[in-house]
Amino acid sequence: MKAIERLRTFREVYGGNQQFLAMYSSIFGGITTDPTAMVIPLDDHMVHRGHGVFDTAAILDGYLYELDQHIDRFLRSAAMAKIKPPFDRENIRSILIQTVSASKCTTGSLRYWLSPGPGDFQLSPAGCPQSSFYAIVIKGQSPPSFKGVKVVTSSVPIKPPQFASVKSVNYLPNALSKMEAEENDAFVGIWLDEDGYIAEGPTMNVAFVSKEKELLMPQFDKILCGCTAKRILTLAQGLVKEGKLKGIRLGNLTVEEGKKAEEMILVGSGILVCPVVQWDDQVIGDGNEGPVAQALYNLVLEDMKSGPATVRVPVPY
Ligand SMILES: Cc1ncc(COP(=O)(O)O)c(C=O)c1O
Structure with missing residues (x-):
């Protein structure tokens, strides 16, 4: 007792x-x-x-x-x-x-x-x-705010694909990567895969907007297949139709490609859409929250508030 x-x-x-x-x-x-x-x-x-x-x-x-x-x-x-x-x-x-x-x-x-x-x-x-x-x-509070953050390349090794693609309770590398980022006044660490391509963050996926206005995302074979990232790939088609994006591409992304992108964006259930304004010593784009990130943030919020029944399950209180 x-x-x-x-x-x-x-x-x-x-x-x-x-x-x-x-x-x-x-x-x-x-x-x-x-x-x-x-x-x-x-x-x-x-x-x-x-x-x-x-x-x-x-x-x-x-x-x-x-x-x-x-x-x-x-x-x-x-x-x-x-x-x-x-x-x-x-x-x-x-x-x-x-x-x-x-x-x-x-x-x-x-x-x-x-x-x-x-x-x-x-x-x-x-x-x-x-x-x-x-x-x-x-x-919880209302949805997370839209504010540019700094990220660093993680020195904590990424989990091998067999484990990175499972949402298991083994988040020791993720927690250590987050702590390393915080020690460096950054929001999170960005993992590279074993071939040096851009992978993901510790609780989020990552996307880029190239100078050619293409939305780029690492493919999901070696990382967690994010529900938010997948939804964004669908919602972003609207931005292609409106001419705000030229196209959408999944593939291997080099660090060089990422660092010279116009925009870098973190996406995940916890943060929704979070613009990155600095990666290590490299300022991303013009150093401000980008227009595609803002448009995607608005689209996700709208989807959460009034999206189709396939993404919104009412709770009978
Ligand atoms: C390692 C990792 N990658 C990506 C994500 C993003 O997934 P989701 O959009 O489904 O939250 C998460 C979410 O927690 C994660 O832990």
């Missing part, structure tokens, strides 16, 4: 700056809104072996943005990690929506995990009888 009281005090006093509004856990088979109960077992394979996968979805004005696209990637990640989910896709989707509903959160984010579950502290998950599924709703 004392432990639970102290856990409650810990949450109240040292809770951090994020508010956790609801959690689903397959361990207790339900949803709690009590932050003290939002815990997972230490013997869960995800905790002590880093064997787990996760995904997210933004909540805006009572809608989940690109929920189905994120669930598809979540289940692909689970398959790559050889985790058999405890429920089918429909049930997972329904639990996620119910968790957001129970949280009463209309603007924030939803994060969820699959793991082989608890059992023992062995390396093999053979002793974990039942896989586990967790979800949490985090209260």
Whole structure:
């Protein structure tokens, strides 16, 4: 009892700056809104072996943005990690929506995990009888602002393609890369792949606008296939029609090509569209937030607020 009281005090006093509004856990088979109960077992394979996968979805004005696209990637990640989910896709989707509903959160984010579950502290998950599924709703502010940032080339090695393309809980390289960037007064580190081509950031994809007004993005074979990046590739077709872009191209991009681009843009669920004004010592374009980044930011926001039903799932509160 004392432990639970102290856990409650810990949450109240040292809770951090994020508010956790609801959690689903397959361990207790339900949803709690009590932050003290939002815990997972230490013997869960995800905790002590880093064997787990996760995904997210933004909540805006009572809608989940690109929920189905994120669930598809979540289940692909689970398959790559050889985790058999405890429920089918429909049930997972329904639990996620119910968790957001129970949280009463209309603007924030939803994060969820699959793991082989608890059992023992062995390396093999053979002793974990039942896989586990967790979800949490985090209260959020309005969408991220549009402001130019500085990035640096990451000296922390990128994960090999087999692991970089899975959204697993192994984010040690990502966290170290972020910390290295912060130590250098930068927002994030940019990874290059093993051949020296531009890859991605630690929680985002990267895009460029060439002098010829082409939108360029590294292909997704060695990095995480970002839901935001893919959506932007679709939304950017409108900019091609309007003549604001000449074309869209996915391929290998050299650092030289990237650094002499008119615009460099970070894209991801957490940041939406974030213009880069400096990469290492190189000022990008004229050093200001670029017009294509601004147009893409507006398009994504509009998509989140009034896009088609395929990207907006209403939450029944
Ligand atoms: C390594 C990495 N790359 C790219 C992304 C962008 O993906 P999304 O747009 O689906 O958020 C993320 C998202 O967290 C990520 O962790």
